[in-house]
Amino acid sequence: MFNLVIFGAPGSGKGTQSQKLIDRYGFTHISTGDVLRSQIAAGTELGKIADSYISKGQLIPDDLMVDILAQEVDRLRPQSNGFIFDGFPRTIPQAEALKKMLEQRGEEVHSVIGLEVADEELMERLVKRGVDSGRSDDNPETIGRRLKVYHDTTSPLREYYSNEGKYTPIHGSGHVDEIFTNIVNAIESHPALKA
Numbered sequence: 448m449f450n451l452v453i454f455g456a457p458g459s460g461k462g463t464q465s466q467k468l469i470d471r472y473g474f475t476h477i478s479t480g481d482v483l484r485s486q487i488a489a490g491t492e493l494g495k496i497a498d499s500y501i502s503k504g505q506l507i508p509d510d511l512m513v514d515i516l517a518q519e520v521d522r523l524r525p526q527s528n529g530f531i532f533d534g535f536p537r538t539i540p541q542a543e544a545l546k547k548m549l550e551q552r553g554e555e556v557h558s559v560i561g562l563e564v565a566d567e568e569l570m571e572r573l574v575k576r577g578v579d580s581g582r583s584d585d586n587p588e589t590i591g592r593r594l595k596v597y598h599d600t601t602s603p604l605r606e607y608y609s610n611e612g613k614y615t616p617i618h619g620s621g622h623v624d625e626i627f628t629n630i631v632n633a634i635e636s637h638p639a640l641k642a
């Protein structure tokens with residue numbers, strides 16, 4: 448298996464680039480935001496809890512999020528050749544829990560691709576996405592809070608994964624295909640992908 452974290456602020460292109468990675472490599476995509484939104488749409492208890500955080504631009508508590516992720520990993524692992532983790536981890540405790548959880552399953556995170564985009568561009572992209580998709584947390588007030596959470600709580604993971612020798616920053620502005628080529632170049636050299 449080849450396990451990749453696609454990392455970046457809201458609106459940095461994680462979903463778009465994940466889809467291109469799936470098309471090329473057949474990886475299994477786990478987007479924690481998508482998992483939560485489907486729970487909200489289904490009106491489950493978990494969905495109600497998730498909505499109370501998401502609508503305020505806040506993070507779901509780590510313990511709950513880690514449980515949800517572990518369930519997804521175990522559900523999808525039998526038919527997977529590798530995971531793309533999109534939107535997880537978002538905190539240092541989540542990164543530590545992911546490491547432990549994968550270790551217990553004889554796995555590891557092989558590479559972390561960080562899509563780096565300036566805040567002004569993120570804001571523009573997210574406001575536009577809100578209009579196109581109707582996502583309720585893509586409004587200027589909630590976007591501002593989500594970007595603050597990203598800078599305060601999530602961006603320290605760049606240093607965490609750099610210290611592990613796993614972080615590759617990728618310039619996330621410009622053409623989608625050029626960004627994808629840079630991601631492919633970054634991961635193709637990894638021995639676990641060639642295996």
Ligand code: AMP
Nearest residue numbers: 479480500501505506507512534535537
């Ligand atoms: P996303 O689609 O990844 O932008 O996630 C949308 C929202 O879901 C976030 O603003 C959080 O409220 C929640 N969420 C998604 N992933 C996580 C996570 N790993 N930890 C905590 N909250 C999360």
